[in-house]
Amino acid sequence: MSIQRIAVVGGGFMGGGIAQCAAQGGYDVTLVDLKQEALDKALADMRDSLGRLCGKGIVKEPAEAVLARISTSTELEAVAGVDAVIEAVFERIPVKQDVLGKIDALLPAGGLIASNTSTIPITMLAGFTSRPESFVGMHFFSPVPVNPLLEIIPGAATSPDALAQAEELGVRFGKRNFVVKKDVPGFIMNRVFGAMTCEAMRLVESGVGTVEDVDGGMTTGYGMTLGPLAIADLAGLDVCLMAFGNIAELDPDGPIQPPEILKQRVAAGKFGRKSGEGFWKYDARGKATGPAV
Numbered sequence: 001m002s003i004q005r006i007a008v009v010g011g012g013f014m015g016g017g018i019a020q021c022a023a024q025g026g027y028d029v030t031l032v033d034l035k036q037e038a039l040d041k042a043l044a045d046m047r048d049s050l051g052r053l054c055g056k057g058i059v060k061e062p063a064e065a066v067l068a069r070i071s072t073s074t075e076l077e078a079v080a081g082v083d084a085v086i087e088a089v090f091e092r093i094p095v096k097q098d099v100l101g102k103i104d105a106l107l108p109a110g111g112l113i114a115s116n117t118s119t120i121p122i123t124m125l126a127g128f129t130s131r132p133e134s135f136v137g138m139h140f141f142s143p144v145p146v147n148p149l150l151e152i153i154p155g156a157a158t159s160p161d162a163l164a165q166a167e168e169l170g171v172r173f174g175k176r177n178f179v180v181k182k183d184v185p186g187f188i189m190n191r192v193f194g195a196m197t198c199e200a201m202r203l204v205e206s207g208v209g210t211v212e213d214v215d216g217g218m219t220t221g222y223g224m225t226l227g228p229l230a231i232a233d234l235a236g237l238d239v240c241l242m243a244f245g246n247i248a249e250l251d252p253d254g255p256i257q258p259p260e261i262l263k264q265r266v267a268a269g270k271f272g273r274k275s276g277e278g279f280w281k282y283d284a285r286g287k288a289t290g291p292a293v
């Protein structure tokens with residue numbers, strides 16, 4: 001089936017960016033969220049982002065033409081009229097189970113369901129629907145409108161057609177697709193990032209190196225533009241704790257176990273750049289001003 005209309009369910013940090021990329025790719029998109037405020041913010045962010053991308057000539061169409069392909073709804077029933085749904089609600093298994101069951105009941109037969117989960121195995125999520133053959137993981141990376149990386153994860157029952165549809169969406173969204181060969185918690189990128197970042201945090205926690213040593217060394221010697229602690233601050237330490245915790249729960253003997261120092265920073269409300277302090281301190285414009293630990 002050729003996909004023309006897409007719904008993105010969950011209009012938060014990731015969902016808005018995914019909807020924007022879909023519209024840039026020429027698709028008609030409906031962004032669905034329970035909260036009107038989330039939809040309003042997503043539209044304002046898309047307008048800002050498109051202004052920049054059009055100004056630089058990266059998006060060739062006028063911003064208004066892209067925005068004209070995007071509608072919003074607070075009603076999940078909007079998915080009844082589309083060909084594919086990309087789910088981007090909270091990273092909690094019971095929340096995803098509930099919303100995926102409802103999407104499955106509303107979406108026409110043959111419609112593709114993709115999840116933007118960052119940690120939960122696709123085979124598990126597909127099992128919450130009656131169409132595991134039409135279910136696939138599409139894991140985007142922030143900031144979605146400018147980050148080209150897309151992990152595509154087939155579950156145990158994903159059909160070759162559904163995988164091909166997801167790959168075509170990725171290409172039309174302007175992404176570089178990486179197809180993951182085995183459906184493990186955290187897939188590829190979050191496992192690499194999680195293992196490195198948990199170790200970076202433990203090294204600071206145990207006094208082996210300072211925040212400046214760890215991030216400074218990694219940017220100096222490993223070609224990284226930001227060190228692992230600065231990347232964690234950017235993603236949000238609360239988001240990292242949830243992601244690493246999910247992977248640890250599903251893979252208790254694996255290398256990703258959230259360190260105490262991460263739990264303490266989150267408990268103290270130090271969420272990283274968005275709260276002004278994480279492993280680094282930030283000024284009002286989000287520029288790092290010095291170590292916070």
Ligand SMILES: NC(=O)c1ccc[n+]([C@@H]2O[C@H](COP(=O)([O-])OP(=O)(O)OC[C@H]3O[C@@H](n4cnc5c(N)ncnc54)[C@H](O)[C@@H]3O)[C@@H](O)[C@H]2O)c1
Pocket residue numbers: 009010011012013014015032033034035038076088089090091095099116117118119139140141142235239
């Ligand atoms: N934040 C990241 O850097 C990142 C990166 C890759 C993947 N992800 C994944 O993307 C997903 C969303 O993350 P986020 O950071 O955008 O979260 P977020 O909290 O910014 O947004 C989630 C949105 O989902 C909405 N929502 C919750 N339940 C809903 C329902 N039943 N129906 C409709 N809307 C509902 C919420 O109102 C909220 O606006 C998660 O699975 C997360 O793991 C996040």
